Amino acid sequence: MESLKEGHQRRMEKYRKQYEQRRKFYRLLKENASDILHSENFQKTRHHIQHGTMPVYRHCLDVAKQSIQINKALGLGCSERDLIRGALLHDYFLYDWHDKNRENYQKLHGFYHPGIALKNARKEYHLTRREEDIIKKHMWPLTVVPPLCREAWVVTAADKYCSLLETLKIRKRPGRVRVGVAK
Template sequence: MVNADNNLYNEFLEIVEDLIYTPEFRKLDECSHHYGVSRMQHCINVAYYSFVVCKKLKLDYVAAARAGLLHDLFYYDWQGSGLGVAKHAFLHSSIALENAEQLTELSPLERDIIKNHMWLCGKMWPRHRESYIVSVADKVCAVWEAGYGVKRKVACVMAE
């Protein structure tokens, strides 16, 4: 997971610090997301790895970091929402975009990243390379977080 020991973390933090300390973003720490990882931690993971990849590829790493941080800015428990996985996957990016627009001014690129990070489930395809990078980072982080959660649960069972 992302923490202060990672290379480039201070530069990343400078880019997102006006967002990361807001009550709206911090509230995501109360939302479970992937197997015991909070939605806040998931968003930080996605934003950081998107930032690193975009920086290496000389793309807009600032937009990738900021939009990556806000890509799942919604507060409902999607597993208990009654929406089902498919409907949630289709709808939550629009909800996150609305919430992000209330929190900060977004560039067209940042809007595209947030709105289309679930492009495989929707009608719209991303228009920018940064959008695809954030989308892939989202999926990679979700898989890693699921493995992390399973590992923690197994460790707890083994300790009993």
């Protein structure tokens, strides 16, 4: 039978690994997408709800994290920079899609927002072809043309997974998220 001390050590090791994984992820964010994270428009996504009670900002961070984990677990060799930047910008539509009083309200948001997100992202950032493919095709099969690169497939899968958890309220709205504090 495991002693209390051994159980405590095992739990502490688990928490240490989780802490290190978070630090590594935030380091990757800072190295690859600091410009996005600190932009005024991306900060505004904290005030738009995506699924359930989850802000678009947190959803995009979760999709980026999940994309990195999928890439690592499957050994796909995707560009981490393109994964992170594409995931952060995949829902860069910059409006509250739940607001029926909004001008140009679209009942078919799922079909139209990838194009709007891509248009907004192009205005503010120099995008690679992979980043554009990620943003434009992340709603496949609603976007009839499937993704063309591995990175877009990974972000599409990560987005579906995170959206499912948020919609089923398995992943709840977290407290304050501080990006860029890990060294």
